[in-house]
Amino acid sequence: MPQTTTFVFDSSLSANPCFLMGSMSHMITLHGLTASSTRCSYAFNDSNSRFKALAVPTRVASVFAKVKSKSSTSSESNNSAIDFSDPDWKTKFKDDFEDRFRLPHVTDIFPDAVSMPSTFSPNMRNPTTSDFPGNYPLDEDWHGYINDNDRVLLKFSVIFKNSAIFKNSAIAIADTAAIVILRLHQTIYYSSPTSAGAECIDPGCNWVEQWVHRAGPREKIYFHPEEVKAAIVTCGGLCPGLNDVIRQIVITLEIYGVTKIVGIPFGYRGFSDKELTEVPLSRKVVQNIHLSGGSLLGVSRGGPGVSEIVDNLKERGINMLFVLGGNGTHAGANAIHNECCKRRLKVSVIGVPKTIDNDILLMDKTFGFDTAVEEAQRAINSAYIEAHSAYHGIGIVKLMGRDSGFIAMHATLASGQIDICLIPEVPFNLHGPRGVLSYLKYLIETKGSAVVCVAERAGQNLLQKTNATDNSGNTVFRDIGVYTQQETKKYFKEIGVHADVKYIDPTYMIRACRANASDGILCTVLGQNAVHGAFAGFSGITVGSCNTHYAYFPIPEVISHPKLVDPNSRMWHRCLTSTGQPDFI
Numbered sequence: 001m002p003q004t005t006t007f008v009f010d011s012s013l014s015a016n017p018c019f020l021m022g023s024m025s026h027m028i029t030l031h032g033l034t035a036s037s038t039r040c041s042y043a044f045n046d047s048n049s050r051f052k053a054l055a056v057p058t059r060v061a062s063v064f065a066k067v068k069s070k071s072s073t074s075s076e077s078n079n080s081a082i083d084f085s086d087p088d089w090k091t092k093f094k095d096d097f098e099d100r101f102r103l104p105h106v107t108d109i110f111p112d113a114v115s116m117p118s119t120f121s122p123n124m125r126n127p128t129t130s131d132f133p134g135n136y137p138l139d140e141d142w143h144g145y146i147n148d149n150d151r152v153l154l155k156f157s158v159i160f161k162n163s164a165i166f167k168n169s170a171i172a173i174a175d176t177a178a179i180v181i182l183r184l185h186q187t188i189y190y191s192s193p194t195s196a197g198a199e200c201i202d203p204g205c206n207w208v209e210q211w212v213h214r215a216g217p218r219e220k221i222y223f224h225p226e227e228v229k230a231a232i233v234t235c236g237g238l239c240p241g242l243n244d245v246i247r248q249i250v251i252t253l254e255i256y257g258v259t260k261i262v263g264i265p266f267g268y269r270g271f272s273d274k275e276l277t278e279v280p281l282s283r284k285v286v287q288n289i290h291l292s293g294g295s296l297l298g299v300s301r302g303g304p305g306v307s308e309i310v311d312n313l314k315e316r317g318i319n320m321l322f323v324l325g326g327n328g329t330h331a332g333a334n335a336i337h338n339e340c341c342k343r344r345l346k347v348s349v350i351g352v353p354k355t356i357d358n359d360i361l362l363m364d365k366t367f368g369f370d371t372a373v374e375e376a377q378r379a380i381n382s383a384y385i386e387a388h389s390a391y392h393g394i395g396i397v398k399l400m401g402r403d404s405g406f407i408a409m410h411a412t413l414a415s416g417q418i419d420i421c422l423i424p425e426v427p428f429n430l431h432g433p434r435g436v437l438s439y440l441k442y443l444i445e446t447k448g449s450a451v452v453c454v455a456e457r458a459g460q461n462l463l464q465k466t467n468a469t470d471n472s473g474n475t476v477f478r479d480i481g482v483y484t485q486q487e488t489k490k491y492f493k494e495i496g497v498h499a500d501v502k503y504i505d506p507t508y509m510i511r512a513c514r515a516n517a518s519d520g521i522l523c524t525v526l527g528q529n530a531v532h533g534a535f536a537g538f539s540g541i542t543v544g545s546c547n548t549h550y551a552y553f554p555i556p557e558v559i560s561h562p563k564l565v566d567p568n569s570r571m572w573h574r575c576l577t578s579t580g581q582p583d584f585i
């Protein structure tokens, strides 16, 4: 019997099945598909059954229409979504990509919306009177705005992996999961599909450019500053840099000439809880808030439904909403944008991705991540000192990562003090001859001490499942750090070898920190660009750094699933080289 894998995506999936189907390293055809307006679930069959679509949302359907319906064998092309015999496949691919990344704009709903010259001057000097050396360009030639046709290169593709290694992955749904998708971005020219980390769209590994919209101030704006009431809301968990972003949004809004700026307290809850009043914001209020961690406005999980939020926006006269948060918050922001469109409200909803876990797709990194990795060094160093100073000392540090192991991997790389790094993307056994505990015994015998870094989501398959969820509906995991500590103690007792095991969980110490310099700069750029995006008339978008430049993305494209560490990436291989750890399977 062929093995079946089911993928479940939410409505934000847009055209991803094109890629999902298109980049299989071995041939798999779709044998069943069900879809509703909010969720689609796809079942794949390893055999040669033909593609049968039962029901598909419009945008998805248009993509599937391009999929060649044919039986498949492993000798055929490894990409069934594109007809490579079509001489125009590259152009079609790029057009489809351009379409997917088109930014929703107020003129979609209000075609007659009139623009006006921007009230924001990118160059605070007067070009005609400045002392710019040499040939200072004329004002009309050099104004420093972003042209709407400017693009940032995002080379992006999909690869399929054998998912024995991904049993715990948030996106491999079925227990018998055989396949999982990774989407990565890169700007490397791979001369061969066998090059390390190669992401090829076609069998020949052709270079296919994919562009996204450049972020920044536009020459024309679609909101009169005196008619704007802007609101900022911070949702989800804390993350270093929230105050930095709030500050930059306020400062930039004021530069455009906005005077009505408010903060919504305690996340989306602030839109429904009558006891919570909006916080007036100005440059004066936010001037020094970046000097401390947390959020000036407070955060929360859960809260009112989208309809109630939009009712409240209308009541308060808010027509620009800046939403700082992770994937859940962005799903909410996108739903608010859609609801505003449905009700024909001229509101710009702009997201700023806040995820300390760095698990938002397509972005180089999200703010807070850098600070988290830096702060994690303290915990790792303490664990190392404790372990090193004890007779047969073992230090265990648990680091954050609801879905992915980026913080653990990067903190391990940065510290150079970790012997074993365990992340959710790479399965491991604790017990058994090739398990973590046997290797710890070896380390104790050979080195005298050892330090383990374990990501929050790692090894959940070893623990009893919990049905608990937080107020936002996120699964609450069992504590893999505590479990590892307990099992380690038990194991060494059983084998009669002394071991002094110490466990550190620095999660909330890290999250509450103020942003470091690198995150401070990132927050500044993101906050400013969020405001430029709103004045440019975009809505339902978010902003991120992409190949070191800054870009706007339609929200659904970055939250369709969490970004994961690729176990075949150079970075994970570097991490393994650094720790020297073997496979634990």
Ligand SMILES: Nc1ncnc2c1ncn2[C@@H]1O[C@H](COP(=O)(O)OP(=O)(O)OP(=O)(O)O)[C@@H](O)[C@H]1O
Pocket: 235, 236, 237, 238, 267, 268, 269, 300, 301, 302, 303, 325, 326, 327, 328, 329, 330, 331, 332, 333, 335, 354, 355, 356, 471, 472, 474
């Ligand atoms: N699919 C969704 N549609 C609408 N709103 C949502 C959705 N998912 C989550 N939210 C709302 O977004 C807010 C934040 O969600 P969540 O607690 O999952 O944090 P997050 O934004 O993912 O950030 P973090 O990285 O800290 O988890 C909550 O108020 C929640 O109610």
Ligand SMILES: O=P(O)(O)OC[C@H]1O[C@](O)(CO)[C@@H](O)[C@@H]1O
Pocket: 236, 237, 238, 239, 355, 356, 357, 400, 401, 402, 456, 470, 511
């Ligand atoms: O304790 P809380 O607020 O529910 O948040 C825990 C989660 O938040 C994060 O720190 C991300 O914000 C995750 O790494 C973690 O799973």
Ligand SMILES: [Mg+2]
Pocket: 236, 326, 327, 328
């Ligand atoms: Mg989340």
